[in-house]
Every structure is written in structure tokens, then in C-alpha cells.
Amino acid sequence: MSLQLAPVVPMATLIDASWLDYLLVAIYFAFVLGIGVMARRSVSDSIDFFLSGRSLPAWVTGLAFISANLGAVEIMGMSANGAEFGIPTVHYFWVGAVPAMLFLGVVMMPFYYGSKVRSVPEFMFRRFGTGAHLVNAISFAVAQLLIAGVNLALLAGIVHALLGWPIWIALVVAGAVVLSYITLGGLSAAIYNEVLQFFIIIASLLPLTLIGLHRVGGWDGLNDKITAAADGAPAEAAVAPAAQQLESWPGQALSGFDSPYLSVIGIVFGLGFVLSFGYWTTNFVEVQRAMASNSMSAARRTPIIGSFPKMFIPFIVIVPGMVSAVLVQEMIDLKNGGSPAGGASGDGVTYNDALLLLMRDVLPNGLLGLAIAGLLAAFMAGMAANISAFNTVFSYDLWQRYIRKDHADDYYLRIGRIATVAATFIAIFTARIALGYDNVMDYLQTLFGFFNAPLFATFILGMFWKRMTPTAGWVGLVFGTLSAVAVDRLAAAGVIDLPGQGAAFVAASTAFVVDIVLSVLVSLVTRPKPVSELKGLVYSETPREDLVDPDEAANPWYQRTIPLAAVALAMVIVLNAAF
């Protein structure tokens, strides 16, 4: 055991919870485990277990789609950004998420759902054959284990801050709870819990936002206080001017560019295209949610329905962060360049503590318990999503295809359960890696650059260019990932000098470009798959009627893909103009 066992001593907690708060948290966990037990009764075969029998309505999978992403990074990271930079943080939602989600629903989902694949690596197998499949399945499985570790580390950090439990106990307990509900019920239970978590998170963050705004005198009061704070801040604190904190564009504070033009270009192409499309369109953790829906139409609407709550989540994560920065004494000190003691980590307050400190200052006991339940729920959602995606890819794409073929369905179901247990156990150790990073967000962005950027490049090229060959498929993936790792190592060695997430962004862009260039070059000198095998996989070879749901035209407009996507797009444009 490489776990360092911290001494079990009572510690001062960041937040004082009463019996009432514990009761609300306990009720939540009783529900979570109860769903697992109930789901188990209806699990019949492995398809049910992994994809819930493709039986869920679109609003359920749509909320699960968002909830799978509404994890630790979203809530803690974005409220921290809100405290530090203010309104420009909305770009992570309105530029960095919604357009890619609409693209996924309108353009890419028909290929995923229509080809009946059970995972993204399996789509690679159909399109490119064994090489690309093996590379993708292994890199995906590794990425999920590392990211599950990040979620587990954050979860344990919050438990530690709220309840004062030592980190290692918090890690093991959190892992055990996530494990029990996935193994009890499979993806059905995970999806049901995600929908439940969504409502608990809203129910706790909405009152927090409203009370916070009430305390600072409403929206106008918040603007006045931020303006006063920015004007009064000492120069060495390098606080962004109030105008930049209160307007989303051009967002120099967020992008780090001095020029407003470069800043807009950086946000639109960097965040909005490579990183965001790469993340949302190839991330099986999310895509798997859509594949559990009950029709092609529902699958396409899943990310589109999800984009509506996604648009408004910034108001309940970024605004509390902004309020916290002008209301909570520690945050005011921090933003003025001080280094107040305390915080969830115990080594001083950081912007990551913005939300927790606001909860401490404005929520009465009772609501506080609801908020704690909501945060725990969000972090568990993230980890459970990683684990169940790992589970599917490991048992179908690796074990079944390369290790033990032709066994009965029961056998793979059992392998899936063993993989879940093993993955949770491994995540406790990868969490230790994540805990070693000062800023978990940097680590996560780096991982996305390694795994998602090259995958997106290969995907998009393979989907729209029938000439792309199987060899090009795996060569592009391997060298795309390697080039991202190389850029990361050069940055770590100081050869490339870029602040925080700048290096991760350059690594992702490099991976994308290297992947495209190599794939094109290799395709020109190797033999493509026969066109007859590309039906349903390549845009030009797929009959248009295969890409739409024949029953959809009879539905009212709000149950059709394209009108719904158009409404979402219009709304997000209005939001961009308004803020």
C-alpha cells in the first residue's frame, strides 16, 4: 500500500454542519443506494446493464448528459473563475460548450446511434479496423481512470473540508459509495442518479445565488461593489478592471491576450473549436448517455435538450463566485493580493474556495445540508460517469475483442462488474496523482489535450473524407497524442514559456494539426476501405434517410431536432449579446 495513512485526529472543519444538515445528506445517500437496489431488479442482460436497454426518454438522457459533466470542475472551477475574472467565465458555457453540443446532436449523433455501436472506440473499429480501435480503446480506458482519480480527489477534498475526515478515509468512503451504486444497478442507476443530482444541485445553488445577491444589494449592488473593489485594489494584486469583469467580450482577463482582437480569436477558435468540439463530440462519458435513449430522434435531442440548462448554469455557478469575491472577507483579502489562512486544502484560501466560503457565510443550517448533498452529488456524478464508461470500453472493446471471445452474455456482464470494482480501486491511487497537482484544472486540461484533441481530428476527417485509410486512422491517433505529450513535456521543462492552461491549449492544438496532417499524408499512400463498407460511417456514403428518425416529422416542433437546435442557438446568441 502506497497510501500514506494520515493520523486520525479530530480536525477543525471549514463549515459547521448540524444534525439537520447530516440528516439531509443521509437521506440523499439512502436514495442513491435505493435506486441501485431497485435498478438491479430490472437488469436483465448486458445490453440493459450497459446502455439501459435504449429505453429512456430524451429529457432524462438530456439531463443526465449535462449532469455527467456538472461535476467538480464545473461547480468549483467555474465559481473560482467567476470570483477571479467575473462575467467572461461564461465563455466556457456559451462558446465552449453549447455550439459543440448542438453540432453533436445535429451532425454526429446519427452516426453514433444509427450504427448501433456501444462505444466510441467501437465506432473507430467499424470505420478504421483493429489498429485505430486498439489505440483508442486503450487510451480511452487510461484517460477514464486518470480523470476518475481527479473527481475522487476533489470529492475527498470537499468531504475533508466539510466533515474534517482525513483525506484517505474520505477517498475510500467516497469510492465505496460510488462503487456500490454502479455495481448494483449499472448505467440505468447511474443515469437515474445523475438526473436526481441535477435537481439537488439546482435546488441548492439557486437559493445560494439569490441569497448572495440579496446580501450585496441585488445585481446593481453587485456591479457597484465589483467596480469599487476593482478601483480600490492595490496595483500589485493585478485585478482586472471592472469593465472587463462585467462584460463577457472581449474577455482579455480570461484568455490572457492583451489585444482584444486576439482575445476574441483565441476564445472562438481555441476554446470554441479545438478544445470544445474535441471534448463534447468524442467524449464517450457524455455520448453514452445519448445512446441510452429510446429512438434516433431522442438520441439527437439529448445533447440539444442538455444545452438549455447548460446555458443557464453559469448564473448559478459564476454569480455566486462573483458575490463571494465582494462579500466573504477571506476572498476580498485574496483578491487584494493577500494570502488569508484556512481554505479547503488547509494551506491557505484559494479561489477554489469561493463557493464553500459563501455557503458558510450565507446559508442557514438546513439549506447548508442541501448544498453539501448537492456538492457531494456533483462530484459523485463525475466519477460514476468515468467508471461506467471505463466499464463498457474495458469489457466490450478490450476484453471481449482481444482476450476472450465468444462467451455467453452473462460472462461479459460479470467481467463488467469486476472491471468496475478494479477501476474504483485504481482511482483511489490515481487520485493521489491528482492531489499532487497545485491546480487540478491544469492537469485535467492537459489530459483532454492528450486524449480528446487527436481523437476529434481523426473522427471528423474519417467521417467526412471517405478516402481516409485504416492505417491513417491509428497513425494519426498515436502521433497526435505523442505530439501533445511532447509539447507538455517541453512546457514542463521550461522550453515553451506559457502560463497555466496556455500550455495545455497549445498541446491540444498541436495534436489536432499533427493528426490531420499525418492522416492526410498516410491516406495518400495507403489503401482505403472499400466504399461499400462505409455506409452509415461516412457522410457521403450514408443515405440521407438513415440519418433522420422517420417518425420525427410527425412530432410537434419542440420534439424535433432541428427546430430545437435553432432555438438553442438563437438563445445563446442573445445571451452573448446581452452580457
Place this chain on the structure above:
Amino acid sequence: MSHDTPASGGTSSTGGTGSHQAGAFDIRNIIGALLGLYGVILTLAGLLGEHEPAKTGGVNANLWTGLGLLVVAAAFLLWARLRPIIVPEDVDPPDDDPTRPAPKRTRPPAT
């Protein structure tokens, strides 16, 4: 929602060959139950517990959140009651897939 069917006057789940309602397993009932339970507890805490106006700026936050949760919970329970999900008795078994090595379906789907 393609599962939605007109309210069927609450036909029960024991009708031999036909179909049955999802009942407690309907996620809308689960959401309604959890939010309702939280609503009751927070409303009681707001009425009976100690009010902490210094934190909230004078608003009885527990009470208002509790009432809000009760309304949302009632809406979900009503939705599930009015438009129950009907689970068919026979679900189409997924096809065997010739392009993948396994699984061969060696047993009938459990009922």
C-alpha cells in the same frame, strides 16, 4: 416523450399478457419523492428551527426553499400520475451483431 400515453385511468401492473406501468421505478416519482421529502424538512426547519437572519439578510431561506421544493415535487408527482410510463411485457431482444466476435445470446432474456 415517445413513452407518453394518454392517462389510462390507473390500470394496474398485474394484467397478465399486456403491459404494466413503471410505477415506483418511474424517475419522475423518485424525483418527486426526494424533493418532496426535502421540502417538508426544510419547511419545518424554517417554521420551527432557529432563524438566522444575519446570514441570509433577513429572509427565512429554509422556509422559502422548502415551499419551492414542495411545489416542484408536486409537479413531478402529478406529471407521473397523469401520464404514466407503460412498460411493454415483451421487449425486443437486441440483435446479434455479425461484425463483433460475441456475445452469442445463449439464454432467453430474463423476465
